[in-house]
Amino acid sequence: xxxxxxxxxxxxxxxxxxxxxxxxxxxxxxxxxxxxxxxxxxxxxxxxxxxxxxxxxxxxxxxxxxxxxxxxxxxxxxxxxxxxxxxxxxxxxxxxxxxxxxxxxxxxxxxxxxxxxxxxxxxxxxxxxxxxxxxxxxxxxxxxxxxxxxxxxxxxxxxxxxxxxxxxxxxxxxxxxxxxxxxxxxxxxxxxxxxxxxxxxxxxxxxxxxxxxxxxxxxxxxxxxxxxxxxxxxxxxxxxxxxxxxxxxxxxxxxxxxxxxxxxxxxxxxxxxxxxxxxxxxxxxxxxxxxxxxxxxxxxxxxxxxxxxxxxxxxxxxxxxxxxxxxxxxxxxxxxxxxxxxxxxxxxxxxxxxxxxxxxxxxxxxxxxxxxxxxxxxxxxxxxxxxxxxxxxxxxxxxxxxxxxxxxxxxxxxxxxxxxxxxxxxxxxxxxxxxxxxxxxxxxxxxxxxxxxxxxxxxxxxxxxxxxxxxxxxxxxxxx
Ligand code: ADP
Numbered sequence: 001x002x003x004x005x006x007x008x009x010x011x012x013x014x015x016x017x018x019x020x021x022x023x024x025x026x027x028x029x030x031x032x033x034x035x036x037x038x039x040x041x042x043x044x045x046x047x048x049x050x051x052x053x054x055x056x057x058x059x060x061x062x063x064x065x066x067x068x069x070x071x072x073x074x075x076x077x078x079x080x081x082x083x084x085x086x087x088x089x090x091x092x093x094x095x096x097x098x099x100x101x102x103x104x105x106x107x108x109x110x111x112x113x114x115x116x117x118x119x120x121x122x123x124x125x126x127x128x129x130x131x132x133x134x135x136x137x138x139x140x141x142x143x144x145x146x147x148x149x150x151x152x153x154x155x156x157x158x159x160x161x162x163x164x165x166x167x168x169x170x171x172x173x174x175x176x177x178x179x180x181x182x183x184x185x186x187x188x189x190x191x192x193x194x195x196x197x198x199x200x201x202x203x204x205x206x207x208x209x210x211x212x213x214x215x216x217x218x219x220x221x222x223x224x225x226x227x228x229x230x231x232x233x234x235x236x237x238x239x240x241x242x243x244x245x246x247x248x249x250x251x252x253x254x255x256x257x258x259x260x261x262x263x264x265x266x267x268x269x270x271x272x273x274x275x276x277x278x279x280x281x282x283x284x285x286x287x288x289x290x291x292x293x294x295x296x297x298x299x300x301x302x303x304x305x306x307x308x309x310x311x312x313x314x315x316x317x318x319x320x321x322x323x324x325x326x327x328x329x330x331x332x333x334x335x336x337x338x339x340x341x342x343x344x345x346x347x348x349x350x351x352x353x354x355x356x357x358x359x360x361x362x363x364x365x366x367x368x369x370x371x372x373x374x375x376x377x378x379x380x381x382x383x384x385x386x387x388x389x390x391x392x393x394x395x396x397x398x399x400x401x402x403x404x405x406x407x408x409x410x411x412x413x414x415x416x417x418x419x420x421x422x423x424x425x426x427x428x429x430x431x432x433x434x435x436x437x438x439x440x441x442x443x444x445x446x447x448x449x450x451x452x453x454x455x456x457x458x459x460x461x462x463x464x465x466x467x468x469x470x471x472x473x474x475x476x477x478x479x480x
Contacts, residue, residue, distance in 0.1 A: 001039065001096050003089045010190035011040050013210055015049060016056035017203020022211060023048055030186060033099040033330045033364050034320040042186045045211035050178070050219035053207040057149040057176035058225050060204030065146055065174035069123035076120035076171060079199035083113035083160075083192070090191055092322070094159050097185045099329035099364070100284050101321040112160035114446040115462060119168035122467050126173060131475075139478040144471040146174035147251060150228040151220040153213075153241065156332055157287045159185035163192060165446070165461045166230040166253075167206060173470040175228070176205045178220065182233075184332055186210045221245045228470060231255070232289075235410075235455050253459030253469045255289070255451060257384045258412030261405035262292035262441070263427070265398075265418035266300040269439070273417040274308045276441025277390065280415055282316060282368055285328050286388040287336070289456075290413035290435070290443065293385055296393045296401050306372055306392055310356045313368050313390075318361060330364035331387055337364050340387030346379040347371050347391060358389070376404065384410070398423065402430045411453030415441055434460070 003009060011027075012019040021027075022043035029041045043049075064072070083090065091105035100108070129142040150170045154162040163179055170177045181189035186208075193208045209216055220226055221244035231241050232255040242252050262280060264273045280292040297305045321329035331337040337360075344358055351373060358369035368388035374380055380391040395401040405414060414433040418424060428436050434452040437443040444450060449460035459469050 001092060003092060005086060005089055008086060008089050008191045008194055009040060009093065009187060010194055011042055013043050013045055013049070014190060014193035014197070014208045015053045016207065017197065020049070022046075028183070030097060030184070032096050033184075033332050034322070036363065039096055039187065042190070042210045045209050046215035047219045049211070050209055050216045051223075053178045053209050054149060054219070054223050054225050056204035056207060057178055060176050060202055061148060064176055064202060064205050067174075069126065069172070072172060072174065073120040073123040075200050076116050076123070076168065079196050079201060080113045080116040080120060082195040082199055083109060083116065086191075086195060090160060090188060093191055094185070094188050095321040095329070097187050098156060098159050099321055099332060101326045101329055104284060105321070108158055108161050111444065111446070112158075112164040115161065115164040115168040118446040118462070119172035119467065122169070122464065123172035125464070126467060126471065137479050139480055141476045141478070143474050143476065145474055146170075147470055147472055148175060148227040149225050150175045150177045150230065150470060151226050152177055152179045153217060153220070153229070153231045153233065154179065154181050154189070155233045156182035156184035157284060157289070159188035160192060162232045163189055165450070165466070169461075169467040170470045171201070171205060173467050175470050178207045178209060178226075180209055180213065180216045180220065183210070183213060217241060218244065221250070222248065224248050226250060228252070230459070230469065238457065251469065253461070254457035255459070255461065256412075256455060256457040257410055258289045258291070258452065258456055259293045259382070259384050259408045259410040260290055260413045260415065260433075261431075262295045263401055263405060263416035264295070264297045264301060264305055265416065265420075265423065266298045267419045268301065268417035269419070270301060270305055270308055272439060273305065274312050276415060276417065276437070276439070277309055278312050278441070280437070280441035281390050282313070282328060282388050285331055286340070287332065287386050291386070292390070292415060292441070294381055294393060294405075295390055296395050296404065298401075299394060299396045302392070302394050306355060306370070309390065309392075310370055313356060313370060316368050318365055318367060328368055328388060331366065333364060336386060337366060340366065340385055340389050343379045343383070343385045343387075344369060344371065344389055347374055350375070350378050352378065352391070355392075376407070382408070398427070402427060406430070406432045409455040412456035413437065413443060413452075
């Protein structure tokens with residue numbers, strides 16, 4: 001990996017403003033999913049180091065929360081600028097540890113930085129309220145204050161953005177934060193810490209601990225000092241963490257799995273629908289929680305849509321994301337590849353037709369695939385595939401497709417394409433999802449609230465709502 005600034009590749013954790021090894025001295029080597037070659041190693045930390053990080057976050061809290069919002073915002077703004085200044089290095093690092101094509105990685109760096117920029121600005125807008133008193137001598141005020149020490153546990157599919165959209169609002173609100181990044185993608189997280197340090201974010205305000213997920217997670221969840229946990233990852237782990245947080249009654253935000261429906265109605269602009277499906281289904285090799293998982297196409301356009309989609313998929317170039325022109329990188333690991341293949345095989349065994357792709361290409365690579373004639377009995381209908389496999393369901397009736405779209409425990413993102421305005425309102429309101437893209441396949445932005453319903457989680461990230469997750473509302477009753 002040829003970084004312009006090689007010192008951004010950190011092999012130590014960042015705790016209390018210091019670069020540290022594990023107390024045991026133990027390290028783990030991280031591999032590039034495209035080549036399986038070793039990149040470098042990071043410390044395997046556990047409960048003891050996490051406890052230190054929590055203590056440092058607690059110690060840093062009074063001074064950090066005492067700064068004015070403008071002062072905190074200025075430091076966050078500098079952090080944002082440094083991310084952009086180092087975008088090429090961060091992107092290359094991300095591609096090397098995560099696999100996504102360089103252009104996508106660069107896009108993620110800009111997206112990740114946008115949360116820091118947004119919340120640098122929002123820090124100043126943490127407005128309170130005044131309420132007419134209930135008695136003649138009473139004056140009532142409402143203020144919002146940061147919750148205190150917070151923790152974030154993040155996944156590998158967006159190594160930078162899943163951190164910044166938690167750290168941005170937390171630090172803006174005057175909280176401190178300990179991050180446990182995904183084991184597959186520690187380097188982007190540690191590089192962000194290096195830039196935070198350079199931006200002048202004080203020791204203890206932002207720490208990154210890598211290592212034993214269960215031990216670090218247990219310590220973060222059990223600690224009475226940590227007042228808030230924000231997690232992005234699988235539903236099973238999210239439930240477990242929420243249970244672990246119950247005894248200390250922490251606030252929790254959970255951004256969990258999805259099973260996004262993508263519906264194409266007869267009156268849709270088919271070219272636009274194909275373009276949206278390509279972005280929503282195949283971005284990051286299908287490894288995003290808002291990826292279209294089930295594509296429902298109405299009778300009248302089913303065959304035409306399938307042909308157009310196949311033509312677009314045929315143009316994808318699979319390979320090492322660091323190479324020019326590559327649009328689809330590897331899956332994150334062998335287990336992920338096996339899951340996609342098992343969904344494909346299950347669909348074919350139950351009568352689906354392979355329209356294109358699906359071949360294994362060696363290592364963690366596979367050809368992006370499309371299957372037609374799929375039905376609700378197949379795994380592709382029920383489970384999150386998290387890979388480059390598009391199943392096309394045929395439907396005729398609007399109410400029926402709404403029922404099918406909602407027939408899942410998940411409720412994160414949904415998409416549909418159509419032009420009839422009455423239909424658009426009806427479907428948008430009926431979908432039980434936290435986010436609905438209408439005639440667009442790309443809905444993620446720092447200005448809008450990201451989050452899900454049902455088993456997809458709790459809370460919202462980004463937008464003016466995102467900071468609410470990191471504050472307590474306090475009401476002050478003044479007798480005059
Ligand atoms: P994925 O299957 O996409 O890796 P996970 O939910 O397993 O999703 O992982 C998301 C994050 O949760 C990662 O940082 C991972 O290390 C962490 N994690 C997984 N299991 C636990 C656990 N029991 N306690 C704390 N963190 C965990």
